[in-house]
Amino acid sequence: MAEVAFRDIQKTYGKTKIIHGISFDIAEGEFVVLVGPSGCGKSTLLRMIAGLEEITEGEILIDGRVVNDLEAKDRDIAMVFQSYALYPHMTVRENMAFSLRLRDADPALTQERVNRSAKILNLDQLLDRFPRELSGGQRQRVAMGRAIVRDPKVFLFDEPLSNLDAKLRVAMRAEIKSLHHRLKTTTVYVTHDQIEAMTMADKIVVMHDGVIEQIGTPLDLFDAPANLFVAQFIGSPSMNVIKGQIASSQSGQTVARVAGLDWPITSALNVSAGKEVYYGVRPTDMYLTEPGQGIPAQVVVVEPTGAETELLVKVGDDTLTLVIQGRTHVKPEDTVHLGVKTEKVHLFDATSEKRI
Amino acid sequence: MKKLTLKGVATEAKLLLIGIPLLIWTLIPVYHLFLFSISTKDSATSGHLWPVHPTLQNFEFVLWQKHFYLNYFWIQMWNSVFIAVSVGFLTLLISTFAAFAISRLKVRGGRTVLNLALFTYFIPAAFLAVPMYKTMSQYGLLDNQWALILAMITIASPYSIWVLKQASDKLPLELDEAARMDGATPMQLFWMVYLPLMVPSLVAVGTYSLLLAWNEYLYAFLLLSKENTFTVGVALGNFLSADDSPWELLMTTGLIYALPPAAIYYTFKRYMVSGLTAGAVKS
Numbered sequence: 001m002a003e004v005a006f007r008d009i010q011k012t013y014g015k016t017k018i019i020h021g022i023s024f025d026i027a028e029g030e031f032v033v034l035v036g037p038s039g040c041g042k043s044t045l046l047r048m049i050a051g052l053e054e055i056t057e058g059e060i061l062i063d064g065r066v067v068n069d070l071e072a073k074d075r076d077i078a079m080v081f082q083s084y085a086l087y088p089h090m091t092v093r094e095n096m097a098f099s100l101r102l103r104d105a106d107p108a109l110t111q112e113r114v115n116r117s118a119k120i121l122n123l124d125q126l127l128d129r130f131p132r133e134l135s136g137g138q139r140q141r142v143a144m145g146r147a148i149v150r151d152p153k154v155f156l157f158d159e160p161l162s163n164l165d166a167k168l169r170v171a172m173r174a175e176i177k178s179l180h181h182r183l184k185t186t187t188v189y190v191t192h193d194q195i196e197a198m199t200m201a202d203k204i205v206v207m208h209d210g211v212i213e214q215i216g217t218p219l220d221l222f223d224a225p226a227n228l229f230v231a232q233f234i235g236s237p238s239m240n241v242i243k244g245q246i247a248s249s250q251s252g253q254t255v256a257r258v259a260g261l262d263w264p265i266t267s268a269l270n271v272s273a274g275k276e277v278y279y280g281v282r283p284t285d286m287y288l289t290e291p292g293q294g295i296p297a298q299v300v301v302v303e304p305t306g307a308e309t310e311l312l313v314k315v316g317d318d319t320l321t322l323v324i325q326g327r328t329h330v331k332p333e334d335t336v337h338l339g340v341k342t343e344k345v346h347l348f349d350a351t352s353e354k355r356i
Numbered sequence: 357m358k359k360l361t362l363k364g365v366a367t368e369a370k371l372l373l374i375g376i377p378l379l380i381w382t383l384i385p386v387y388h389l390f391l392f393s394i395s396t397k398d399s400a401t402s403g404h405l406w407p408v409h410p411t412l413q414n415f416e417f418v419l420w421q422k423h424f425y426l427n428y429f430w431i432q433m434w435n436s437v438f439i440a441v442s443v444g445f446l447t448l449l450i451s452t453f454a455a456f457a458i459s460r461l462k463v464r465g466g467r468t469v470l471n472l473a474l475f476t477y478f479i480p481a482a483f484l485a486v487p488m489y490k491t492m493s494q495y496g497l498l499d500n501q502w503a504l505i506l507a508m509i510t511i512a513s514p515y516s517i518w519v520l521k522q523a524s525d526k527l528p529l530e531l532d533e534a535a536r537m538d539g540a541t542p543m544q545l546f547w548m549v550y551l552p553l554m555v556p557s558l559v560a561v562g563t564y565s566l567l568l569a570w571n572e573y574l575y576a577f578l579l580l581s582k583e584n585t586f587t588v589g590v591a592l593g594n595f596l597s598a599d600d601s602p603w604e605l606l607m608t609t610g611l612i613y614a615l616p617p618a619a620i621y622y623t624f625k626r627y628m629v630s631g632l633t634a635g636a637v638k639s
Contacts, residue, residue: 051537073536083530085528150538
């Protein structure tokens with residue numbers, strides 16, 4: 001177990017700068033997820049921790065020690081690759097024992113550690129098979145086994161679940177999480193899937209275009225996104241965002257006016273009239289209400305998922321999503337009226353896109 | 357059973373039309389070789405498709421060195437084996453290291469080295485024969501088998517490096533990265549991960565360079581001149597130096613000389629098909 005710290009990390013390929021000065025700390029035993037769209041620099045950052053990528057500028061510290069010039073093999077870090085990267089000519093047992101063999105570890109000790117790790121990951125029956133004889137999920141587990149046998153200071157995961165089918169992904173997600181709970185090894189996990197980030201992380205680092213947009217616990221990010229990007233990236237279905245202007249309604253309340261319609265705002269938010277804003281509301285924070293009370297909208301698509309129903313509706317030129325509990329009798333092209341949970345509304349400055 | 361369609365028949369006919377002449381074209385010389393080797397001296401050129409009195413006498417002549425031209429047959433055979441195996445082994449050694457350095461370690465200037473090596477193929481080997489002869493004579497290697505070995509390595513290496521480089525480019529880079537994370541030095545990576553995965557290509561390249569040396573005539577003829585230093589290939593040529601050539605013995609020796617390559621190819625046939633990397637990464 002170890003702490004990892006980033007001090008103003010930058011990365012340049014030729015003339016293109018892809019990471020623009022990143023600083024943050026990972027506490028001992030923490031499960032941190034780096035999440036962001038592809039090309040945001042999250043994998044590069046992970047590979048820099050691993051020692052597979054040069055650090056152009058700045059420092060990475062593991063347990064207080066600068067590791068910039070340390071070889072990958074001397075950093076005591078284990079990594080699980082997206083493609084698993086198992087050695088095809090070795091059995092599962094040999095794959096898992098490889099790192100210990102390179103360290104000239106005592107064969108009895110190696111054997112014991114391989115067996116223990118295999119037990120944790122349910123691989124005992126597969127130890128003498130070759131990678132080509134395993135299913136995707138099993139290969140994934142062997143890749144994890146190879147990492148935990150070493151008992152490293154830090155685990156790195158580079159999109160480990162993206163090659164698995166949806167059902168297996170959910171199962172492996174839980175497995176990785178319970179593994180972390182059991183081993184308590186500091187973990188850095190890279191994914192582009194915000195659901196993985198939300199469900200697994202102690203702390204999420206949202207990255208975009210080589211900078212950190214926000215760091216926080218999953219629910220912090222969900223409840224109080226620091227800017228428009230995080231607001232739309234975290235949460236599924238993503239947050240509805242419409243552009244409007246702060247105004248006073250006929251009854252004297254502060255509202256966001258979008259194309260002549262008044263969207264309610266909680267009085268706790270202190271905004272001056274005339275200000276241009278992005279008005280954000282999550283699909284679960286809207287509901288259907290009686291005619292004459294809410295905002296009129298036209299239904300486009302109705303998607304029942306059983307426990308809840310997702311509605312795609314059109315208000316003026318904007319298409320919004322709302323999720324309602326249970327079932328509904330509304331049909332496409334019906335006119336419905338939308339209510340909004342005022343205290344759950346998010347406002348963002350129209351120019352800086354920062355949270356108000 | 358497959359249904360007989362006009363189109364199917366036409367395709368089959370076209371294939372046979374190409375296949376049968378090709379087969380005849382390939383087999384006739386081999387049959388010719390075989391026919392001569394089981395014929396007596398008198399009947400060899402008689403024009404029959406099968407000798408009137410088939411005999412194995414020619415094989416006895418060759419294997420027991422019972423002819424003037426065959427006095428050094430076994431020494432020459434050993435020379436051929438020694439030269440071919442040395443060329444095969446040394447070419448493999450050089451080209452594997454080179455391919456690993458260029459493809460996996462990404463050594464600076466690696467591509468340039470590869471391109472320069474391949475560029476030598478623009479000059480036909482026959483053009484290089486004279487300069488090569490001069491070079492070897494300056495090194496004092498004329499009539500030394502190492503002259504031929506070095507010359508053949510020079511000719512076989514560029515292609516071997518290129519083939520191995522292409523093959524190692526196909527190995528996923530993550531394997532190297534995983535090995536590095538596991539604590540492997542470049543040398544450990546080479547021996548424990550790279551080489552085992554390259555076996556099919558190594559066998560293919562080894563066989564190629566071995567057979568190239570085994571079949572070489574021009575350089576062997578130029579660089580080696582004593583009867584006890586040259587290869588069976590050159591010795592076969594010498595059969596024709598007299599007016600009255602023992603054709604039946606020439607053909608028998610040729611047949612025997614053609615057997616080891618056939619055996620080598622047959623043995624390693626299955627290695628030529630690669631499939632070892634299956635399961636390394638999700639494809």
